[in-house]
Amino acid sequence: MLKEFTIISKMQRSNLFIILFLIFTCSNTIAQNIRVGLFSKQIVTDIQISIQNGKYLLKTDNLIVDTLKSGENLSLRLINQQFHCHLNDTIYSTDSIFSLISLNTNTSFFINHSNSGSKARCYEEDLIILYSNERLTIINKIDLEKYVSAVVEAEAGYNKPIEYYKSQAIICRTYAVSHLNRHIAEGFDLCDKVHCQVYPYKSMTPEIRDAAFSTENLILVDSSYNPILATYHSNSGGQTASSENVWISPVSYLKSIVDSASINGKNYLWQKKISLVEWKQFFNKYGISQELSSDKYLISEATRNKTVLINNTPVPLSKIRSFFNLRSAFFHTTLDGENIIIHGKGYGHGVGLSQEGAMFMAINGTTYDKILKFYYKDVHIVKLQTVNAIQNSFK
Ligand SMILES: [Zn+2]
Incomplete structure (x- = not known):
């Protein structure tokens, strides 16, 4: 708790007293409905x-x-x-x-x-x-916690370790409370589809419910006490991606890290074969001649960079991934006759938490707070009331 408050040391002393008063009088007493x-x-x-x-x-x-x-x-x-x-x-x-x-x-x-x-x-x-x-x-x-239980059950599935469910509950809650105004014109806070978070039925698994209620009201915030965009994916392939290399903007807490926990997951490695003709046609859209020798089209090393150089022309890895419907943008290639073999690592966009890595860590005794702080850089796990109190003190 003390560590959390070092961040707001620049605030006026009077604001801090108000916040402290609100936190200690309100925490754990407000059941939030959505x-x-x-x-x-x-x-x-x-x-x-x-x-x-x-x-x-x-x-x-x-x-x-x-x-x-x-x-x-x-x-x-x-x-x-x-x-x-x-x-x-x-x-x-x-x-x-x-x-x-x-x-x-x-x-x-x-x-x-x-x-x-x-x-x-x-x-x-x-x-x-x-x-x-x-x-x-x-x-x-x-009740927010019952909603969180249902969403985690739909997203994370059954028979997973409790610390993994807790980390998913905090991610789900963080997303929910930072998107409450999305459907205000329609008379509700969140929809039940993937646009907000899939909410197909009530939670029926006691372990998942325990995970939600034992982390009640906890959310992830950045150093300015704003809820974070807690993105996640299936498997990082051993290294996560920085947000600016997959999307447009850099985000302080979504930085590439080495993630050895993910190499144990079932989605760690994959392969795909693509004809050399199709491969060359794709790169031709970037002005790369189809007359080049086949070895000029090879990608020798998998990286989490934004682009790869083909004959000194930068090509976005995310475009290669989406065009060829690849499991990830983290791969190298080899030649096999008239085909390219793509040797890939991981599954998903690679930004933020790796679900298979988090599960491996949880099975091996890592607690939810350490899992979350491993994948999201320099974040804090705080009560929702803390964030509300800080935001209200500046209104
Ligand atoms: Zn929605």
């Missing part, structure tokens, strides 16, 4: 809901009209610009908002609609349904 748009890329005009667990209040606009308990079903349908809610033999109508509000702690429901093309999904806590522009907007209002 609103996630469900079925967010689909046009929804009807919904079927089944209560899985607990009791709910049913409200139309702000009026309580009924209660529901486990096993009860509800259907909502748009008819003549009103939406009608069928519960047992009763029909409730509104032209603006329906909500299901949890009456106890472990509430959950199944939800689906006619055009989803998939099975009903199960979510926890509250449900809000808005009507506008002849479609329904479906919003799950949920």
Whole structure:
């Protein structure tokens, strides 16, 4: 904690006292809820809901009209610009908002609609349904940590070490809290698709839930106390990439590092064969003559540079990767008759945390904070309330 505050030593003393007061009075007492748009890329005009667990209040606009308990079903349908809610033999109508509000702690429901093309999904806590522009907007209002558990489960999968789940939970939470304004015009904070983070159903794995709640409210920040862009990929191939060599801008905490933990992963090495004719045609787009001898097209050493020189012409490695659909931009090449053999390392863009490297470290006893600080340079892991208190003190 003391180390964290050395960063803000330039702040005015009065601000620091306010921040300290807020942190020690607010930490661990605020459960943050977020609103996630469900079925967010689909046009929804009807919904079927089944209560899985607990009791709910049913409200139309702000009026309580009924209660529901486990096993009860509800259907909502748009008819003549009103939406009608069928519960047992009763029909409730509104032209603006329906909500299901949890009456106890472990509430959950199944939800689906006619055009989803998939099975009903199960979510926890509250449900809000808005009507506008002849479609329904479906919003799950949920505790941040339960949301984080569900996203980590969808992203990281099952049977992974707990310290790895903790590092993924902090990455997920950092991303979520720094993108809360993305869908404000639609009435929610984050969507349920890859655009925000995939949120397909509630978390069902106790270990993942423990990982989220044991790191409750922790996020990654840079030296200015701004949440970081915590990018990650499958396997670094033994060396991560600097952000400016893959995208455009340099970022202080996304710097290339040697990552020996990743050489143990299943995505460490790969190979791909490409015809020499196709290979030469690609480089011809950069003004490189197709008449050059074949050995002039070879890349002798895998690097994490931005470009590679072919006959003294710089060619972006990321363009070679995307054109030939390669697993990574970290490779060297050899000749095999009329073909080029690409010998690659790693999987993904290579910037930030390597998932397979982080898993290897976690299995071998490295804790989540050390894993995160290994892959993200000079970052701090702090409570969300700390960041909010600092930002509010400067308003
Ligand atoms: Zn989104």
